[in-house]
Amino acid sequence: MPKQRSTHTRQLILDKATDLASLEGLEGVSIGRLADALGMSKSGVIGHFASKQDLQLATVEAARERFESEVLDAIEGEPGIERLRAMTERWIQYIEGEHFSGGCFFWAASAEFDGRPGAVRDRLAELTALWLDAIGAEARLAQRLGEIDDGEDPAQLAFELHAYVQEANWSYQLLERADSFTRARRAVESRIARVSI
Amino acid sequence: MPKQRSTHTRQLILDKATDLASLEGLEGVSIGRLADALGMSKSGVIGHFASKQDLQLATVEAARERFESEVLDAIEGEPGIERLRAMTERWIQYIEGEHFSGGCFFWAASAEFDGRPGAVRDRLAELTALWLDAIGAEARLAQRLGEIDDGEDPAQLAFELHAYVQEANWSYQLLERADSFTRARRAVESRIARVSI
DNA sequence: CCTACCGATCGGTAGG
DNA sequence: CCTACCGATCGGTAGG
Numbered sequence: 457m458p459k460q461r462s463t464h465t466r467q468l469i470l471d472k473a474t475d476l477a478s479l480e481g482l483e484g485v486s487i488g489r490l491a492d493a494l495g496m497s498k499s500g501v502i503g504h505f506a507s508k509q510d511l512q513l514a515t516v517e518a519a520r521e522r523f524e525s526e527v528l529d530a531i532e533g534e535p536g537i538e539r540l541r542a543m544t545e546r547w548i549q550y551i552e553g554e555h556f557s558g559g560c561f562f563w564a565a566s567a568e569f570d571g572r573p574g575a576v577r578d579r580l581a582e583l584t585a586l587w588l589d590a591i592g593a594e595a596r597l598a599q600r601l602g603e604i605d606d607g608e609d610p611a612q613l614a615f616e617l618h619a620y621v622q623e624a625n626w627s628y629q630l631l632e633r634a635d636s637f638t639r640a641r642r643a644v645e646s647r648i649a650r651v652s653i
Numbered sequence: 654m655p656k657q658r659s660t661h662t663r664q665l666i667l668d669k670a671t672d673l674a675s676l677e678g679l680e681g682v683s684i685g686r687l688a689d690a691l692g693m694s695k696s697g698v699i700g701h702f703a704s705k706q707d708l709q710l711a712t713v714e715a716a717r718e719r720f721e722s723e724v725l726d727a728i729e730g731e732p733g734i735e736r737l738r739a740m741t742e743r744w745i746q747y748i749e750g751e752h753f754s755g756g757c758f759f760w761a762a763s764a765e766f767d768g769r770p771g772a773v774r775d776r777l778a779e780l781t782a783l784w785l786d787a788i789g790a791e792a793r794l795a796q797r798l799g800e801i802d803d804g805e806d807p808a809q810l811a812f813e814l815h816a817y818v819q820e821a822n823w824s825y826q827l828l829e830r831a832d833s834f835t836r837a838r839r840a841v842e843s844r845i846a847r848v849s850i
Numbered sequence: 851c852c853t854a855c856c857g858a859t860c861g862g863t864a865g866g
Numbered sequence: 867c868c869t870a871c872c873g874a875t876c877g878g879t880a881g882g
Binding site for chain 1 (some may be wrong): 675676677678680681754755756760762763764765766767768769773777778781782785808809812813815816817819820823824825827828829836839840847
């Protein structure tokens, strides 16, 4: 069954690519280095994809799938403020758990591609905006449920909660400060406590 | 006076390099592309530096000098909470003013080098930590002056204020949201207002 | 500051 | 999935 083996190999390639990309950037994952890391030939790697950009787009989708199964699907709790807390906490756990060697894949890729127009950048913007807006939507729901003060702007709250987690990733990855995630949790908790009714 | 002309050319190279790096990353600034962008030969470019890493380190220093003259030297106001406000506001203005085509140089370079050990990464961590800790030190001073509640942790406050500005840079560069800096200002203002006595 | 060049690596293809 | 190869570009050097 060569088709099955091919799909398996493709997934192995993409797992390695997401990991390398969090360390060295998507553009830094050359076909040759990826092949070396996998013990394969270059043509064996790129044969699964139409082009380097196609490989990059597939790598982004692989990272999305991991985020969905590790974060989105693992969020529990009642809709509203409980779920809003669960979303940020699960996200922090995901980054803290070092599923990628170089920290959050999307954070690294965002910085790398924000100045490079094209399909990869567009997809990264689409996916990260979906997550930011999902946080905002949950805050809005909590507000409708009467759990958050009516004077709050849910999108503003999402901006700030999202900021704390991205800052923790930066502070942990570049500054290597051990208190990064503690600080993010403290910021999230006091921000949510402040708007709670 | 060949020495003067050489220093001038070197500065032209570094100005172009900081700008290209904010768009395409420090590693993406190849000697050949930099030479093309400047209308020079490759050897004319690299002749000013001992190596590619030396060029990258010099580019980081050039970005530091711009940050110092545009932000640090432009901060006004009395020490304490007034100065804390001025630091974040001047920083936001700097990023908002698009001095670099691709947004904050240090944010882009942080994400790129946090997974690449070496002198460039070390220097980036050193410089960004200095700025984060300067914000924290100003918050601590404001606290000693009795302008900030004694129960606040100045480093935690700095973490959060720093987070808002980095989030604005991300939101503006990748998502292209026009309200990015407005949201950062709102977050900074309400956070500082909350801890003020 | 230039031209001319070095070996290594890039993305990608031909052919099997 | 492989070997063998393509032209282009990489960082860097020799020599002027």
